[in-house]
Amino acid sequence: MNLPSKILEEAVEQLSGLPGVGKRSALRYALFLMNEEEVKVRELSESLMRLKTHLHRCRHCHNVSDTEVCPICASEKRQRGLVCVVENVQDVMAVENTQQYRGLYHVLGGVISPIDGISPSDLEIASLVERVRTGVPYKVEEVILALPTTMEGDTTNYYINKLLQPLGVKVTTLARGVAVGDSLEYADEITLGRSIAHRIPFEG
Amino acid sequence: MNLPSKILEEAVEQLSGLPGVGKRSALRYALFLMNEEEVKVRELSESLMRLKTHLHRCRHCHNVSDTEVCPICASEKRQRGLVCVVENVQDVMAVENTQQYRGLYHVLGGVISPIDGISPSDLEIASLVERVRTGVPYKVEEVILALPTTMEGDTTNYYINKLLQPLGVKVTTLARGVAVGDSLEYADEITLGRSIAHRIPFEG
Numbered sequence: 248m249n250l251p252s253k254i255l256e257e258a259v260e261q262l263s264g265l266p267g268v269g270k271r272s273a274l275r276y277a278l279f280l281m282n283e284e285e286v287k288v289r290e291l292s293e294s295l296m297r298l299k300t301h302l303h304r305c306r307h308c309h310n311v312s313d314t315e316v317c318p319i320c321a322s323e324k325r326q327r328g329l330v331c332v333v334e335n336v337q338d339v340m341a342v343e344n345t346q347q348y349r350g351l352y353h354v355l356g357g358v359i360s361p362i363d364g365i366s367p368s369d370l371e372i373a374s375l376v377e378r379v380r381t382g383v384p385y386k387v388e389e390v391i392l393a394l395p396t397t398m399e400g401d402t403t404n405y406y407i408n409k410l411l412q413p414l415g416v417k418v419t420t421l422a423r424g425v426a427v428g429d430s431l432e433y434a435d436e437i438t439l440g441r442s443i444a445h446r447i448p449f450e451g
Numbered sequence: 452m453n454l455p456s457k458i459l460e461e462a463v464e465q466l467s468g469l470p471g472v473g474k475r476s477a478l479r480y481a482l483f484l485m486n487e488e489e490v491k492v493r494e495l496s497e498s499l500m501r502l503k504t505h506l507h508r509c510r511h512c513h514n515v516s517d518t519e520v521c522p523i524c525a526s527e528k529r530q531r532g533l534v535c536v537v538e539n540v541q542d543v544m545a546v547e548n549t550q551q552y553r554g555l556y557h558v559l560g561g562v563i564s565p566i567d568g569i570s571p572s573d574l575e576i577a578s579l580v581e582r583v584r585t586g587v588p589y590k591v592e593e594v595i596l597a598l599p600t601t602m603e604g605d606t607t608n609y610y611i612n613k614l615l616q617p618l619g620v621k622v623t624t625l626a627r628g629v630a631v632g633d634s635l636e637y638a639d640e641i642t643l644g645r646s647i648a649h650r651i652p653f654e655g
Contacts, residue, residue, distance in 0.1 A: 249547055251540070252517045252627050254498075270615065276469045277502060278540055285503040291465040292496040294458075298481060299489045302458045311485065313456045336455070337480055343453055433518040436495045 250274075255281070307384050309354040309371045310339050319351060320384065326350045332375065332407065334358055334395060340392065351385070353378065358399040359406060367406060376410050389417040389444035396423060422447075454478075459485070473530065511588050513558040513575045514543050523555060524588065530554045532592035536579065536611065538599060539564055555589070557582065562603040563610060571610060581616050593621040600627060626651075 250256040255277055262273035280288050302434050304310070308330075312318070315358035319325060319339075329350025333339055339352050343432035355370045367373075379387045390411055424442035425434045434442070454460040459481055466477035484492050508514070509521035512534075516522070523529060523543075533554025537543055543556050548570075558598050559574045583591045594615055598604035628646035629638045638646070 249544060251521060251523070251543065252506060252515050254517055255499050255515055258498045258502050261498045264491075264495070266483050267476070267479070272471070275471070276516075277499075279470050280499055281502045281506055283503075287468075288503045291468070292499045294462045294465045295481075295484055295492055295496045297458050298462050298485045299487075299492045300521065301487055302456060311459055311482075313458055317455060320454070337478070339455065340453060418655050430455075434492055 264317075270300070307378070308352045309356065309374070310352055311336050324349070327385035329391065330375075330378070330387050330389070331391045331393050333393050334400070338393065350389075350391070353390075355394075358394055358397070358403040360399045372403075372407060372410070375407065376414070379411060379414050379416050387416055391421060392418065392420040473549035501547060510580070512556045513560065513578070514556055515540050528553070531587050533595065533596045534579075534582070534591050534593070535597050538604070542597065553591075554595070557594075559598075562598055562601070562607040564603045569644070574607075576607075576611060576614070579611065580618070583618050585622050591620055593623060596622065596624040 250259065255274075258277040258280075259270060259273040262268060262276050265271050265273075268276075280291070301313070303312045303315055305312045305320055306315050307320045308317060310317050310319065326336075327347050329348075330353050331342060331348060331350055332353045332355060333342065334355055334357060337352060339354060342348050342352075353371065353375045355372065355375075357365050357370050359365060359367055360372065375390075377383075379390065390407075392404045392407065394403050405418060411418050422445060423438060424445065425431060425439060431439060454463065459478075462481040463474060463477040466472060466480050467474050469477075472480075476538060484495070495571075505517070507516045507519055509516045509524055510519050511524045512521060514521050514523065518525075530553050533552075534557050535546060535554055536557045536559060537546065538559055538561060540558060543558060546552050546556075557575065558577050559576065559579075561569050561574050561603060563569060563571055563574065579594075581587075583594065594611075596608045596611060598607050608624060615622050627642060628649065629635060631645060635643060
Protein backbone atom coordinates (compact mmCIF):
# COMPACT_ATOMS: atom_id res chain seq x y z
CA MET A 248 0.00 0.00 0.00
CA ASN A 249 1.15 3.44 -0.95
CA LEU A 250 0.19 5.59 2.01
CA PRO A 251 0.35 9.38 1.80
CA SER A 252 1.83 9.80 5.30
CA LYS A 253 4.54 8.20 7.46
CA ILE A 254 2.45 8.67 10.60
CA LEU A 255 -0.49 6.89 9.01
CA GLU A 256 1.81 4.19 7.70
CA GLU A 257 3.23 3.57 11.17
CA ALA A 258 -0.24 3.34 12.74
CA VAL A 259 -1.32 0.88 10.02
CA GLU A 260 1.85 -1.14 10.62
CA GLN A 261 1.13 -1.27 14.36
CA LEU A 262 -2.57 -2.09 14.02
CA SER A 263 -1.95 -4.86 11.50
CA GLY A 264 0.10 -6.56 14.22
CA LEU A 265 -3.19 -7.44 15.97
CA PRO A 266 -4.34 -11.04 15.38
CA GLY A 267 -6.37 -11.42 12.18
CA VAL A 268 -6.06 -7.75 11.19
CA GLY A 269 -4.78 -7.14 7.65
CA LYS A 270 -3.41 -3.91 6.20
CA ARG A 271 -6.76 -2.94 4.75
CA SER A 272 -8.62 -3.24 8.07
CA ALA A 273 -5.74 -1.53 9.87
CA LEU A 274 -6.03 1.41 7.46
CA ARG A 275 -9.76 1.57 8.08
CA TYR A 276 -9.18 1.69 11.85
CA ALA A 277 -6.46 4.33 11.51
CA LEU A 278 -8.55 6.61 9.29
CA PHE A 279 -11.49 6.15 11.64
CA LEU A 280 -9.37 7.18 14.63
CA MET A 281 -7.95 10.11 12.70
CA ASN A 282 -11.49 11.46 12.36
CA GLU A 283 -12.40 10.77 16.00
CA GLU A 284 -12.14 13.37 18.73
CA GLU A 285 -8.75 13.51 20.39
CA VAL A 286 -10.19 12.66 23.82
CA LYS A 287 -11.67 9.41 22.43
CA VAL A 288 -8.41 8.31 20.88
CA ARG A 289 -6.62 9.14 24.13
CA GLU A 290 -9.10 6.97 26.05
CA LEU A 291 -8.45 4.04 23.70
CA SER A 292 -4.72 4.54 23.80
CA GLU A 293 -4.63 4.74 27.59
CA SER A 294 -6.91 1.77 28.12
CA LEU A 295 -4.58 -0.35 25.95
CA MET A 296 -1.61 0.71 28.08
CA ARG A 297 -3.47 -0.23 31.25
CA LEU A 298 -3.68 -3.80 29.93
CA LYS A 299 0.06 -3.94 30.50
CA THR A 300 0.45 -1.72 33.53
CA HIS A 301 -2.57 -2.54 35.70
CA LEU A 302 -3.87 -5.98 34.76
CA HIS A 303 -2.90 -8.92 36.96
CA ARG A 304 -2.84 -12.66 36.60
CA CYS A 305 -4.51 -14.37 39.56
CA ARG A 306 -1.80 -15.85 41.80
CA HIS A 307 -3.67 -19.14 42.09
CA CYS A 308 -5.47 -19.83 38.81
CA HIS A 309 -3.63 -17.42 36.44
CA ASN A 310 -6.87 -16.01 35.09
CA VAL A 311 -6.78 -12.27 34.33
CA SER A 312 -7.87 -10.16 37.25
CA ASP A 313 -7.82 -6.62 38.59
CA THR A 314 -6.62 -7.99 41.91
CA GLU A 315 -3.85 -10.36 42.98
CA VAL A 316 -6.38 -13.11 43.69
CA CYS A 317 -9.29 -13.26 41.24
CA PRO A 318 -12.93 -13.05 42.40
CA ILE A 319 -13.52 -16.72 41.54
CA CYS A 320 -10.63 -17.97 43.68
CA ALA A 321 -11.63 -15.55 46.43
CA SER A 322 -15.33 -16.50 46.45
CA GLU A 323 -16.51 -18.64 49.36
CA LYS A 324 -19.48 -19.78 47.30
CA ARG A 325 -17.39 -21.85 44.89
CA GLN A 326 -16.60 -25.56 45.31
CA ARG A 327 -12.95 -25.20 46.14
CA GLY A 328 -12.10 -28.87 45.76
CA LEU A 329 -12.85 -28.76 42.02
CA VAL A 330 -10.28 -27.39 39.55
CA CYS A 331 -11.11 -27.06 35.85
CA VAL A 332 -7.98 -26.91 33.69
CA VAL A 333 -8.44 -24.72 30.57
CA GLU A 334 -6.22 -23.43 27.81
CA ASN A 335 -6.89 -19.70 28.13
CA VAL A 336 -8.95 -16.87 29.56
CA GLN A 337 -11.64 -17.15 26.85
CA ASP A 338 -12.27 -20.74 27.94
CA VAL A 339 -12.86 -19.66 31.54
CA MET A 340 -15.46 -17.25 30.20
CA ALA A 341 -17.06 -19.95 28.04
CA VAL A 342 -17.41 -22.31 31.03
CA GLU A 343 -18.63 -19.50 33.30
CA ASN A 344 -21.30 -18.61 30.73
CA THR A 345 -22.81 -22.10 31.02
CA GLN A 346 -23.61 -21.31 34.70
CA GLN A 347 -23.23 -25.06 35.26
CA TYR A 348 -19.85 -25.03 36.97
CA ARG A 349 -19.23 -23.77 40.49
CA GLY A 350 -15.63 -24.89 41.01
CA LEU A 351 -12.32 -23.12 40.46
CA TYR A 352 -10.07 -22.89 37.40
CA HIS A 353 -6.47 -23.28 36.35
CA VAL A 354 -5.48 -21.40 33.18
CA LEU A 355 -2.53 -23.08 31.42
CA GLY A 356 -1.88 -20.24 28.98
CA GLY A 357 -1.75 -22.62 26.00
CA VAL A 358 -1.27 -26.29 25.16
CA ILE A 359 1.88 -28.30 24.49
CA SER A 360 2.81 -27.82 20.82
CA PRO A 361 6.30 -28.80 19.64
CA ILE A 362 5.57 -27.25 16.20
CA ASP A 363 4.91 -23.84 17.77
CA GLY A 364 7.79 -24.35 20.21
CA ILE A 365 5.49 -24.51 23.25
CA SER A 366 6.85 -26.94 25.82
CA PRO A 367 5.39 -27.83 29.26
CA SER A 368 7.70 -25.32 30.94
CA ASP A 369 6.05 -22.48 28.98
CA LEU A 370 2.70 -23.37 30.54
CA GLU A 371 1.27 -23.22 34.06
CA ILE A 372 1.60 -27.00 34.48
CA ALA A 373 4.17 -27.05 37.31
CA SER A 374 1.98 -24.64 39.28
CA LEU A 375 -1.03 -26.92 38.77
CA VAL A 376 0.88 -29.94 40.09
CA GLU A 377 2.10 -27.84 43.02
CA ARG A 378 -1.46 -26.71 43.72
CA VAL A 379 -2.65 -30.33 43.90
CA ARG A 380 0.40 -31.56 45.86
CA THR A 381 0.42 -28.87 48.55
CA GLY A 382 -3.31 -28.15 48.77
CA VAL A 383 -2.53 -24.42 48.65
CA PRO A 384 -4.70 -22.34 48.59
CA TYR A 385 -7.32 -25.16 48.86
CA LYS A 386 -7.23 -28.94 48.90
CA VAL A 387 -7.96 -30.25 45.37
CA GLU A 388 -10.26 -33.27 45.14
CA GLU A 389 -10.88 -33.40 41.40
CA VAL A 390 -9.09 -32.00 38.36
CA ILE A 391 -11.30 -31.60 35.27
CA LEU A 392 -9.27 -31.49 32.06
CA ALA A 393 -11.17 -29.18 29.70
CA LEU A 394 -8.59 -28.70 26.95
CA PRO A 395 -9.46 -28.59 23.23
CA THR A 396 -9.93 -31.91 21.41
CA THR A 397 -6.90 -31.46 19.20
CA MET A 398 -3.67 -33.42 19.03
CA GLU A 399 -2.03 -30.71 21.16
CA GLY A 400 -4.89 -30.76 23.67
CA ASP A 401 -4.77 -34.54 23.94
CA THR A 402 -0.97 -34.49 24.38
CA THR A 403 -1.33 -31.93 27.16
CA ASN A 404 -4.12 -33.94 28.83
CA TYR A 405 -1.92 -37.03 28.74
CA TYR A 406 1.10 -35.17 30.11
CA ILE A 407 -0.83 -33.58 32.98
CA ASN A 408 -2.60 -36.83 33.86
CA LYS A 409 0.74 -38.61 34.13
CA LEU A 410 1.99 -36.01 36.60
CA LEU A 411 -1.22 -36.01 38.65
CA GLN A 412 -1.75 -39.80 38.92
CA PRO A 413 0.94 -40.34 41.62
CA LEU A 414 -0.74 -37.65 43.76
CA GLY A 415 -3.94 -39.67 44.06
CA VAL A 416 -6.25 -36.91 42.84
CA LYS A 417 -9.33 -37.75 40.77
CA VAL A 418 -8.79 -36.70 37.12
CA THR A 419 -11.77 -36.34 34.77
CA THR A 420 -12.33 -34.86 31.34
CA LEU A 421 -15.25 -33.29 29.46
CA ALA A 422 -17.85 -35.53 27.85
CA ARG A 423 -17.46 -35.56 24.08
CA GLY A 424 -20.43 -36.24 21.86
CA VAL A 425 -22.98 -34.97 19.41
CA ALA A 426 -23.79 -31.33 20.20
CA VAL A 427 -27.23 -30.46 21.54
CA GLY A 428 -29.40 -29.52 18.55
CA ASP A 429 -27.19 -31.31 16.00
CA SER A 430 -28.52 -34.10 13.82
CA LEU A 431 -26.52 -37.37 13.69
CA GLU A 432 -26.25 -37.10 9.93
CA TYR A 433 -23.85 -34.16 10.15
CA ALA A 434 -21.77 -35.29 13.15
CA ASP A 435 -18.27 -36.49 12.27
CA GLU A 436 -17.54 -40.23 12.77
CA ILE A 437 -15.13 -39.78 15.68
CA THR A 438 -17.55 -37.63 17.67
CA LEU A 439 -20.48 -39.93 16.94
CA GLY A 440 -18.34 -42.96 17.79
CA ARG A 441 -17.42 -41.45 21.16
CA SER A 442 -21.05 -40.56 21.79
CA ILE A 443 -21.98 -44.21 21.44
CA ALA A 444 -19.02 -45.56 23.42
CA HIS A 445 -19.72 -43.18 26.33
CA ARG A 446 -23.50 -43.42 26.21
CA ILE A 447 -25.32 -42.36 29.38
CA PRO A 448 -28.51 -43.51 31.19
CA PHE A 449 -31.65 -42.05 29.63
CA GLU A 450 -33.25 -39.38 31.78
CA GLY A 451 -36.96 -39.71 31.07
CA MET B 452 -19.86 -11.04 27.94
CA ASN B 453 -18.88 -11.68 31.49
CA LEU B 454 -15.30 -10.42 31.73
CA PRO B 455 -13.17 -11.21 34.76
CA SER B 456 -11.64 -7.72 34.94
CA LYS B 457 -12.79 -4.10 34.68
CA ILE B 458 -9.57 -3.10 32.93
CA LEU B 459 -10.04 -5.79 30.31
CA GLU B 460 -13.70 -4.84 29.97
CA GLU B 461 -12.78 -1.23 29.36
CA ALA B 462 -10.21 -2.13 26.70
CA VAL B 463 -12.75 -4.39 24.98
CA GLU B 464 -15.31 -1.59 25.10
CA GLN B 465 -12.83 0.84 23.52
CA LEU B 466 -11.60 -1.56 20.84
CA SER B 467 -15.12 -2.55 19.82
CA GLY B 468 -15.66 1.11 18.95
CA LEU B 469 -13.46 0.56 15.87
CA PRO B 470 -15.44 0.08 12.63
CA GLY B 471 -16.49 -3.53 12.06
CA VAL B 472 -14.93 -4.80 15.32
CA GLY B 473 -17.29 -6.81 17.55
CA LYS B 474 -16.88 -7.68 21.22
CA ARG B 475 -15.35 -11.03 20.41
CA SER B 476 -12.63 -9.62 18.14
CA ALA B 477 -12.03 -6.80 20.60
CA LEU B 478 -11.46 -9.36 23.36
CA ARG B 479 -9.04 -11.24 21.13
CA TYR B 480 -7.06 -8.05 20.48
CA ALA B 481 -7.06 -7.11 24.17
CA LEU B 482 -5.84 -10.52 25.33
CA PHE B 483 -3.21 -10.49 22.59
CA LEU B 484 -1.94 -7.09 23.76
CA MET B 485 -1.99 -8.23 27.38
CA ASN B 486 0.51 -10.94 26.42
CA GLU B 487 2.67 -8.61 24.32
CA GLU B 488 5.75 -6.85 25.67
CA GLU B 489 5.04 -3.52 27.29
CA VAL B 490 7.24 -1.65 24.81
CA LYS B 491 5.22 -3.01 21.87
CA VAL B 492 1.91 -1.96 23.38
CA ARG B 493 3.38 1.46 24.12
CA GLU B 494 4.45 1.80 20.48
CA LEU B 495 0.93 0.98 19.30
CA SER B 496 -0.67 3.27 21.84
CA GLU B 497 1.63 6.18 20.94
CA SER B 498 1.27 5.72 17.21
CA LEU B 499 -2.53 5.93 17.57
CA MET B 500 -2.20 9.18 19.51
CA ARG B 501 0.05 10.60 16.81
CA LEU B 502 -2.83 10.17 14.35
CA LYS B 503 -4.55 12.96 16.27
CA THR B 504 -1.61 15.06 17.32
CA HIS B 505 0.72 15.01 14.31
CA LEU B 506 -1.29 14.13 11.21
CA HIS B 507 -2.35 16.98 8.92
CA ARG B 508 -4.91 17.45 6.21
CA CYS B 509 -3.39 18.99 3.09
CA ARG B 510 -4.42 22.65 2.93
CA HIS B 511 -5.34 22.37 -0.74
CA CYS B 512 -6.73 18.87 -1.39
CA HIS B 513 -7.57 17.73 2.19
CA ASN B 514 -5.77 14.42 1.74
CA VAL B 515 -3.92 13.19 4.86
CA SER B 516 -0.35 14.36 4.98
CA ASP B 517 2.61 14.74 7.33
CA THR B 518 3.05 18.28 6.05
CA GLU B 519 0.75 21.25 5.56
CA VAL B 520 0.76 20.76 1.80
CA CYS B 521 0.79 17.12 0.68
CA PRO B 522 3.49 15.73 -1.63
CA ILE B 523 1.00 15.39 -4.51
CA CYS B 524 -0.06 19.06 -4.38
CA ALA B 525 3.58 20.09 -3.91
CA SER B 526 4.93 18.01 -6.80
CA GLU B 527 5.91 19.92 -9.93
CA LYS B 528 5.55 16.73 -11.97
CA ARG B 529 1.76 16.55 -11.62
CA GLN B 530 -0.71 18.07 -14.09
CA ARG B 531 -1.92 20.90 -11.92
CA GLY B 532 -4.89 21.84 -14.09
CA LEU B 533 -6.59 18.48 -13.40
CA VAL B 534 -8.50 17.92 -10.15
CA CYS B 535 -9.99 14.51 -9.35
CA VAL B 536 -12.79 14.76 -6.76
CA VAL B 537 -12.99 11.67 -4.50
CA GLU B 538 -14.95 10.69 -1.43
CA ASN B 539 -12.08 9.80 0.90
CA VAL B 540 -8.40 9.08 1.44
CA GLN B 541 -8.74 5.42 0.42
CA ASP B 542 -10.02 6.53 -2.97
CA VAL B 543 -6.95 8.72 -3.52
CA MET B 544 -4.85 5.63 -2.83
CA ALA B 545 -6.96 3.52 -5.20
CA VAL B 546 -6.52 6.03 -8.04
CA GLU B 547 -2.80 6.47 -7.27
CA ASN B 548 -2.33 2.70 -7.43
CA THR B 549 -3.54 2.65 -11.04
CA GLN B 550 -0.52 4.83 -11.96
CA GLN B 551 -2.73 6.21 -14.75
CA TYR B 552 -3.49 9.58 -13.22
CA ARG B 553 -0.99 12.43 -12.93
CA GLY B 554 -3.28 15.26 -11.83
CA LEU B 555 -4.23 16.55 -8.37
CA TYR B 556 -7.06 15.55 -6.01
CA HIS B 557 -9.80 17.02 -3.89
CA VAL B 558 -10.97 14.86 -0.98
CA LEU B 559 -14.59 15.65 -0.02
CA GLY B 560 -14.56 13.64 3.20
CA GLY B 561 -17.85 11.90 2.33
CA VAL B 562 -20.85 12.26 0.06
CA ILE B 563 -24.15 14.08 0.58
CA SER B 564 -26.47 11.78 2.52
CA PRO B 565 -29.59 13.21 4.17
CA ILE B 566 -30.22 9.85 5.89
CA ASP B 567 -26.85 9.99 7.65
CA GLY B 568 -27.27 13.71 8.24
CA ILE B 569 -24.39 14.65 5.91
CA SER B 570 -25.14 17.91 4.14
CA PRO B 571 -22.95 19.80 1.63
CA SER B 572 -21.62 22.03 4.41
CA ASP B 573 -20.10 18.97 6.15
CA LEU B 574 -18.01 18.26 3.07
CA GLU B 575 -15.14 20.04 1.33
CA ILE B 576 -17.42 21.28 -1.45
CA ALA B 577 -17.17 25.02 -0.80
CA SER B 578 -13.38 24.74 -0.79
CA LEU B 579 -13.52 22.93 -4.16
CA VAL B 580 -15.63 25.68 -5.70
CA GLU B 581 -13.27 28.26 -4.19
CA ARG B 582 -10.31 26.41 -5.65
CA VAL B 583 -11.84 26.50 -9.13
CA ARG B 584 -13.07 30.09 -8.82
CA THR B 585 -9.84 31.67 -7.55
CA GLY B 586 -7.31 29.42 -9.29
CA VAL B 587 -5.44 29.10 -5.94
CA PRO B 588 -3.07 27.30 -5.62
CA TYR B 589 -3.28 26.43 -9.34
CA LYS B 590 -5.65 27.24 -12.20
CA VAL B 591 -8.13 24.34 -12.62
CA GLU B 592 -8.94 23.33 -16.20
CA GLU B 593 -10.86 20.12 -15.59
CA VAL B 594 -12.68 18.62 -12.61
CA ILE B 595 -13.07 14.81 -12.74
CA LEU B 596 -15.92 13.59 -10.54
CA ALA B 597 -14.84 10.17 -9.21
CA LEU B 598 -17.48 9.57 -6.56
CA PRO B 599 -19.12 6.18 -5.91
CA THR B 600 -22.00 5.12 -8.21
CA THR B 601 -24.59 5.24 -5.47
CA MET B 602 -27.59 7.46 -5.01
CA GLU B 603 -25.54 9.58 -2.59
CA GLY B 604 -22.62 9.73 -5.01
CA ASP B 605 -24.89 10.74 -7.88
CA THR B 606 -26.59 13.41 -5.77
CA THR B 607 -23.20 14.83 -4.83
CA ASN B 608 -22.04 14.77 -8.47
CA TYR B 609 -25.15 16.63 -9.48
CA TYR B 610 -24.79 19.19 -6.68
CA ILE B 611 -21.13 19.89 -7.44
CA ASN B 612 -21.73 20.08 -11.19
CA LYS B 613 -24.43 22.69 -10.66
CA LEU B 614 -22.03 24.85 -8.64
CA LEU B 615 -19.17 24.45 -11.12
CA GLN B 616 -21.09 25.03 -14.36
CA PRO B 617 -21.28 28.86 -13.97
CA LEU B 618 -17.49 28.96 -13.52
CA GLY B 619 -16.90 27.61 -17.02
CA VAL B 620 -14.65 24.72 -15.95
CA LYS B 621 -14.76 21.38 -17.80
CA VAL B 622 -16.49 18.74 -15.65
CA THR B 623 -16.06 15.03 -16.46
CA THR B 624 -16.82 11.78 -14.68
CA LEU B 625 -15.39 8.26 -14.67
CA ALA B 626 -16.36 5.84 -17.43
CA ARG B 627 -18.76 3.17 -16.09
CA GLY B 628 -18.90 -0.22 -17.72
CA VAL B 629 -18.15 -3.90 -17.55
CA ALA B 630 -15.00 -4.47 -15.48
CA VAL B 631 -11.87 -5.73 -17.19
CA GLY B 632 -11.84 -9.53 -16.89
CA ASP B 633 -15.60 -9.78 -16.25
CA SER B 634 -17.89 -11.73 -18.54
CA LEU B 635 -21.05 -10.02 -19.81
CA GLU B 636 -23.16 -12.80 -18.39
CA TYR B 637 -22.48 -11.69 -14.82
CA ALA B 638 -22.60 -7.91 -15.32
CA ASP B 639 -25.72 -6.20 -13.94
CA GLU B 640 -28.12 -4.69 -16.48
CA ILE B 641 -27.47 -1.06 -15.58
CA THR B 642 -23.69 -1.41 -15.91
CA LEU B 643 -24.00 -3.35 -19.16
CA GLY B 644 -26.53 -0.82 -20.45
CA ARG B 645 -24.16 2.07 -19.74
CA SER B 646 -21.29 0.14 -21.34
CA ILE B 647 -23.27 -0.01 -24.56
CA ALA B 648 -24.56 3.57 -24.42
CA HIS B 649 -21.05 4.94 -23.84
CA ARG B 650 -19.23 2.57 -26.19
CA ILE B 651 -15.79 3.70 -27.32
CA PRO B 652 -13.77 3.35 -30.55
CA PHE B 653 -12.07 -0.03 -30.82
CA GLU B 654 -8.30 0.16 -30.32
CA GLY B 655 -6.97 -2.58 -32.55
